[in-house]
Amino acid sequence: MEQTYQSAWIIPFLPLPAPMLIGMGLILFPTATKDLRRMWAFTSILLLSIVMIFSTNLSIS
Structure with missing residues (x-):
């Protein structure tokens, strides 16, 4: 169970860069981003x- 908690912190940070890059791209390069x-x-x-x-893997184990 301790191993689960050690690696669970990464779950919110994996999808975070995609919307940040989309937002920055739309602000800085609107025509290219479209x-x-x-x-x-x-x-x-x-x-x-x-x-x-x-x-899912963490919740099963």
């Missing part, structure tokens, strides 16, 4: 999926 919308969506969904799998 063209890269699919890449931003893929990154966000990928990180959320990793967190979901990691969280």
Whole structure:
């Protein structure tokens, strides 16, 4: 159980960079970011999926 708590802190920090990058990209480069919308969506969904799998794995063990 201690091992679960040692690695559980990373769960909120994995999906955090994707929306931050999307927001910064929209503020700094609005026209370029609109063209890269699919890449931003893929990154966000990928990180959320990793967190979901990691969280499920922690809750099972």
